[in-house]
Amino acid sequence: MNPKPQRNNQPTKVVLFNKPFNTLCQFTGEPGDSVLADYIPIKQVYAAGRLDKDSEGLLLLTNNGKLQHKITDPRHKQQKIYWVQVENIPSDQAIEQLCSGVQLKDGMTQPASVSRISEPDVWPRNPPVRERQNIPTCWLEIKLTEGKNRQVRRMTAAVGHPTLRLIRAQIGQWSLGDLKPGEYKLV
Missing domain, CATH: 3.30.70.1560 (Alpha-L RNA-binding motif)
Incomplete structure (x- = not known):
């Protein structure tokens, strides 16, 4: 997949992350929460979909809103x-x-x-x-x-x-x- 430039001329980033058990699918949380920022230092990427705190495995993050929508919208049958x-x-x-x-x-x-x-x-x-x-x-x-x-x-x-x-x-x-x-x- 070739990176497509974003409006701000940033190339598309796709991050594959193995989300550990008991980690939230967000970059901030309450004190003591395990969050994405504890693991991923890449700025301006957002989770494409979610995994519950008690689930593990693949989480995709991207800076491309259209790609994020394609990954998460059930109409695209990913x-x-x-x-x-x-x-x-x-x-x-x-x-x-x-x-x-x-x-x-x-x-x-x-x-x-x-x-x-x-x-x-x-x-x-x-x-x-x-x-x-x-x-x-x-x-x-x-x-x-x-x-x-x-x-x-x-x-x-x-x-x-x-x-x-x-x-x-x-x-x-x-x-x-x-x-x-x-x-x-x-x-």
Whole structure:
């Protein structure tokens, strides 16, 4: 992607950031909050979309408002890929329900691609996920093109499998790659 000049003649910047658990998707917060400014020294870039404080993984930042809109507006169908650790082992019926769409309080979700996966080769979470000895867990890969508030967590809960850990691995053409939590890369 060639950088396009902005009105202020600045080239387009795209920052890939591996957002750690318990970090806000903003540059300022209350005293003691972990925020983007703690990790990213690049000025005049803004998050294109959000990840909840308790979610991890790929966050895109840019200084290009049109690109930011293209990334976040559901009409542009930017696919997002999540790796999700859920409680218990979802049945084929639960997977099919996630794929077909789940009724949430704010409406039906669009169809998604959902599959069981092996545990991804990712960093340990700090603090660790609370797991119970007698309840197994399972990893899913969920591909969406919409982005309702806390959608993945609400979808898995709606089919009886609460999310324990959520990592966004990809947005459109951009992927997490080998970025460690708190690392960023200007592309």
